[in-house]
Amino acid sequence: MPDIFVKKIDESVQGTAIAPDLSDEKSYSKKFYIESYGCAMNFSDSEIVASILKDEGYGATMEMKEADLLLINTCSIREKAEQTVRNRLTAFRHEKNKRPGMLIGVLGCMAERLKAKLLEEEKLVDMVIGPDAYRALPSLIQEASGGQKAVNVLLSRDETYADIAPVRLDNNGVxxxxxxxxxxxxxxxxxxxxxxxxxxxxxxxxxxxxxxxxxxxxxxxxxxxxxxxxxxxxxxxxxxxxxxxxxxxxxxxxxxxxxxxxxxxxxxxxxxxxxxxxxxxxxxxxxxxxxxxxxxxxxxxxxxxxxxxxxxxxxxxxxxxxxxxxxxxxxxxxxxxxxxxxxxxxxxxxxxxxxxxxxxxxxxxxxxxxxxxxxxxxxxxxxxxxxxxxxxxxxxxxxxxxxxxxxxxxQCVGKEYKVLIEGVSKRSDLSWNGRNSQNKMVVFPKENYPLQKGDYCTVRIISATSATLIGEIVRL
CATH class of the missing domain: 3.80.30.20 (tm_1862 like domain)
Incomplete structure (x- = not known):
């Protein structure tokens, strides 16, 4: 069960909010909220951060105002991404003004390049953590809680986080x-x-x-x-x-x-x-x-x-x-x-x-x-x-x-593809969606087949939009 909420905003794809499974939510004395911007690598890093925070006793919240710790995992690949992050940090700072004990941290690619501006000139954050310093989060949180500006942006020649089991943030479980x-x-x-x-x-x-x-x-x-x-x-x-x-x-x-x-x-x-x-x-x-x-x-x-x-x-x-x-x-x-x-x-x-x-x-x-x-x-x-x-x-x-x-x-219309069911279609509870081997999204009616998420079926494509293939099940 992912004890975390991450709002993933991918600058390459459309932004998607990913909510946690709260079916067996634990009671934590501390809460955190995290947003991830940029590429899939950043999203993967957020899963590592989630694991480290979970071990430190931090639970998740989907509401910024409930959090003791606000984190933003950043992207520097384009100027637009950086400006989006600055805007979000400003919103974080407004929230912190209402709750002075709240901590704000910047993770990832913007950390090293803009650490001085974010910490001293603009005073937007309390912590700056580079992509190779996530293990230091507990000590940095403790340092920032004492009123110090906490920074670790050192790059490593060997850090791979191989021994950390990420907290999976994708709710589809597939x-x-x-x-x-x-x-x-x-x-x-x-x-x-x-x-x-x-x-x-x-x-x-x-x-x-x-x-x-x-x-x-x-x-x-x-x-x-x-x-x-x-x-x-x-x-x-x-x-x-x-x-x-x-x-x-x-x-x-x-x-x-x-x-x-x-x-x-x-x-x-x-x-x-x-x-x-x-x-x-x-x-x-x-x-x-x-x-x-x-x-x-x-x-x-x-x-x-x-x-x-x-x-x-x-x-x-x-x-x-x-x-x-x-x-x-x-x-x-x-x-x-x-x-x-x-x-x-x-x-x-x-x-x-x-x-x-x-x-x-x-x-x-x-x-x-x-x-x-x-x-x-x-x-x-x-x-x-x-x-x-x-x-x-x-x-x-x-x-x-x-x-x-x-x-x-x-050109896919009339062809048959093996599709992995990833979940219920966003537009209708009566349809499944999934992808074929070529990573194309396929939507098709459930009908009366005994299928569930994670199952495969063969789908014939009957029509297509610019983004989605529409099909029908022809065999399991």
């Missing part, structure tokens, strides 16, 4: 995230992650497999392995110097898939330069490894890609795209795209649009470039594309993507 690594070694010039999350380190493979097995035994049927760049996962037991004992991502993927054929396995995110044929052949070998790969391209122009330090060309990306389709023909490939990066010309922008026409991504996260202080791009390049041009180019990218997505969904 889907879960499992973090397999932390940090990033790729120095993409637009990205702040290497500076906020530190260097890459891979988690003990045995602990990952054990966590996935425990989730399956607890009824979970869909697990997403998380990392900034999962394809560079590489774990060697500390007692072994023999590289033949190393576990690669392909080997880890296979070990998790072998837990049980009823357990679906997903992963995110991949880097075009690192995803290997070994990973692709492993995916093709096991039916329960889902046929969906998130492969961010960022730009369709080689010169811009080089300025971004993506370490591949347009041609390299397209060859990798084709290789995936060759080995896994029904694999959905999704992406990220940035418009208006430094020096981007109209011709460069057209290269991105033409690459989109070739790849026809069914799902894309699309942004205009937002200069982040401290990044290599901020130090090296002038942010010289006007906001007006960025906005117009982004709109053209969005329009192209909508067309591709709608056409992709229409």
């Amino acid at each position: 889907c879960a995230f499992v973090s397999i690594m932390r940090g990033c070694n790729n120095m993409c010039t637009f990205c702040v992650v290497p500076f906020t999350r530190g260097r890459e380190r891979s988690r003990d493979a045995d602990s990952i497999v054990a966590e996935c097995r425990e989730l399956f035994e607890a009824g979970y049927r869909d697990i997403t392995l998380l990392g900034q760049n999962v394809d560079s996962y590489h774990y060697t037991p500390s007692e072994s110097l023999d590289q033949s004992q190393a576990v690669t991502f392909a080997a880890l993927l296979e070990r998790v898939a072998l837990i049980d054929p009823r357990l679906r396995v997903r992963f995110s995110t991949s880097h075009p330069k690192d995803i290997t044929d070994d990973v692709l052949f492993t995916m093709a070998k096991y039916e329960n490894i889902c046929n969906c790969i998130h492969l961010p391209v960022q730009s369709g122009n080689t010169r811009i890609l080089q300025m971004m330090n993506r370490t591949y060309t347009r041609e390299w990306y397209l060859s990798k795209f084709n290789r995936i389709r060759e080995i896994i023909p029904d694999c959905d490939i999704t992406t990220d795209i940035i418009s208006g990066f430094c020096t981007e010309t109209e011709e460069d922008h057209q290269d991105t649009l033409s690459l989109m026409e070739y790849c026809r991504f069914p799902l894309a996260y699309m942004y205009s470039y937002s200069e982040r202080p401290g990044t290599l791009a901020a130090r090296r390049y002038e942010d010289d594309v006007t906001d007006e041009v960025k906005k117009r180019r982004l709109e053209e990218i969005i329009v192209a993507h909508r067309r591709h997505s709608q056409e992709d969904h229409q």
